[in-house]
Amino acid sequence: MLEDALRDTFAAKAGSTPPGSLDDFADAAIRGAGRIRRRQRAMTGGLAGIVVLALAALAMFQVVSPQHPGGAGPADDLALPPRTDVPSQAPTSTVAPPQVAREVYAYPGTAQPAKSVRIQIPEKGSVAAAYQAKDGYLVINNQPDGDKQLVLQNDDNKQQVLVDDAHDIAVDNEGNQVAWADEGTMTVAKRGDDTQQLTKSNTTDVPPSAVPVVFVGPDLVLGKDDGSAFDVWYTSRKYEEKWDQSVLRVFGAHPDGKSIYAEVRAQSGEQAMCLALLSLAQPFKVKNRVCGLPRAAKAGSRISPDGHWLAYPVEGQKQVAMLDLTAVFTPGSKTPRIWDFTVTTKTVWLNATTFLVDNGTRFQALYPDGKSENLDQMSADVVLIEPLTTTGATPSATG
Helix, strand or coil: CHHHHHHHCCCCCCCCCCCCCCCCCCHHHHHHHHHHHHHHHHHHHCCCCCCCEEEEEEEEECCCCCEEEEEEEECCCCCCCCCCCCCCCCCEEEEECCCEEEEEEEEEECCCCCCEEEEEEEEEEEEEEEEEEECCEEEEEECCCCCCCEEEEEECCCEEEEEEECEEEEEECCEEECEEEEEEEEEEEEEECCCEEEEEEEECCCCCCCEEEEEEEEEEEEEEEECCEEEEECCCCCCCCEEEECCCEEEEEEECCCCCEECCHHHHHHCCCEEEEEECCCCEEEEEEECCCEEECCCCEECCCCCCCCEEEECCCCCEEEEEECCCCCCCCCEEEEEEEECCEEEEEECEEEEECCCCCCCEEECCCCCCCEEEEECCCCCCECCCCCCCCCCCCCC
């Protein structure tokens, strides 16, 4: 996410960028500075210092109408099979020491009674993303030096630092797999029965500019941190570079665990935006594509937990579009649902049928039937917590 000078709208900005999306040039510069500092530390043989964490109190409020009539809670997005092809390595985690508190507010990702939790963030840092997992909250923090950190906050307000000093971090849709990039090395790890520990599954060499984007089953889509190309790492073996520049951005994984939804480059005679369903391959293989859709803004695009809908602020941020992913590739399918009002890129799916957007002052809930609802909660300095999917549920998207 952006550093303090670029964060004049929201002091604690989580959920504003979809999992797997790439940040702007300012953030890339910040991350680049972090990489340089890490190289300097490594060259001098120094050990990374302990990050001093500030304690933040999060008062969580129940959404006015989290379950729209006819809707259900989050469903499974990806079924992740157990990995047996690579040996486990030593678990890694450290205890995060609590420090001074400051208060921000948050919307939870599911309907539940209002409650308070405490989340530690680095001093002068910020929250890049927050997820509601089965055992608490997984929080990706932006650290002041440009690095990122993954922390597990359990229901007793105790924290474990699972990943520290990473270039970038990705969490899968169930919170069971984590990937992080650090100085030319990409690592994938599992959260097993002891979810306060990460057990490394595999590591591979990657270019220093490579970042984890999204898990697709056990495999990992990679992106360049400037957004110029994407690739696949089949995590059971060594990564081989075959970057695909025809992919412009990745929206997320299909529930089949074998493909992704992405924006692809328009060909001659086609009108952007072009949405494609891509099979994992090097380069990616197009299964379906459709063009002429409203162009998505740089950030804020999200696929619903059941894989049925893609919703996003339209470029210019004066509209919001919602696409039915089960029908969008069918000739003659309905046009996207459009809402006409100004929004920021701060968004989240609260459940399978409620898309929350920020109009710059308050939150609004948008529903697939075209209805909307103004919520009472002010949006400034509010952290949005995204729900992770539940193992065993059945996805509704057919693709």
